[in-house]
């Protein structure tokens with residue numbers, strides 16, 4: 001079974017967590033693209049979605065799923081998104097697709113975060129996947145120097161501008177044993193918009209797609 005088939009398996013399993021007649025929070029990425037396909041199959045049974053990226057919005061609208069402005073929604077129950085790494089505490093690294101800031105905002109409003117991953121995303125310690133940090137462009141070099149002080153090796157993702165008009169620094173060589181503290185430390189650096197550690201807002205449910213089916217971790 002390919003990695004993409006395992007992603008698809010986890011994504012379709014997430015439908016079970018979508019309350020009917022509700023608004024659904026939708027993340028970004030290749031795993032979520034499968035979830036959007038799944039969501040389209042029940043689009044008559046939901047009110048619509050709030051989206052974490054331009055890419056997800058465009059895909060949902062093309063499939064006839066109504067997309068609402070988050071500012072018009074006070075609360076919703078379920079946010080479904082992928083991850084680049086997830087540890088046993090259900091802390092994640094996200095932002096491989098540069099959508100981390102809007103993802104964190106939409107996740108903050110949701111009552112429940114359902115994370116959909118293939119088995120390759122499970123790790124004991126976060127950090128092998130470079131940690132994405134969204135930065136205001138003029139602060140790039142200052143923030144990079146501050147990230148070095150925290151033990152990382154930041155690399156500018158030069159080809160990428162985020163949906164918010166900012167840049168991404170990918171921080172290599174981290175071995176993250178205290179994700180909550182590091183998330184807060186990076187947020188304190190002036191010029192950082194957001195970082196890809198989701199520890200303060202960990203996943204509530206993880207659906208892990210593998211060759212033998214989908215494992216549910218709560």
Ligand SMILES: O=C[C@H](O)[C@H](O)[C@H](O)COP(=O)(O)O
Nearest residue numbers: 029030031095096097098099
């Ligand atoms: O910015 C992108 C998101 O955080 C994605 O959810 C994450 O990179 C996982 O993406 P994929 O499902 O493509 O592996």
